[in-house]
Amino acid sequence: MASRFEHQGRLGRRRENSVLPRSGRYVVKVNAEEQAALLRLAAHQNVSVQRVLVESALRPDTSVSRADIQELITALFGLSRQISAVGVNLNQIAKVANATGEVPEDLMAALAGLRGLYFKTEHALDDVASVKGDFL
Secondary structure: OOHHHHHHHHHHOOOOOOOOOOOOOOOOOHHHHHHHHHHHHHHHHHHHHHHHHHHHHHHHOOOOOOOHHHHHHHHHHHHHHHHHHHHHHHHHHHHHHHHHOOOOOOOHHHHHHHHHHHHHHHHHHHHHOOOOOOOO
16 A cells, blocks of 8 residues: 555655754765665655654664664564453453352463563563653
């Protein structure tokens, strides 16, 4: 599916409007290889080349890209789905325990899974918290 920028001849999302006017302008000349690399990077991050250049220059930690942040967000959503699945299992175990008065054998495995997901989530949150900058 083509984005609205492809229809307009542009690639990626523009930066949001600034409260202060943007009067500074820089012209950067690049060779064909550099241009291709910038276009690939912009396409990968789904932003304009100008936005890639500004964010790269103003980012305090240049080792973290928008794609890295997206990867972390995807991992967190995956963990959220897994936690939800464990919650469903615990609800089913509780239903059986309430109906029969006995705790099913699955309880210890479900709790171990939940404990593991907790630590994965903590690790992912630490990774997200380590990303700093105004570009988020």
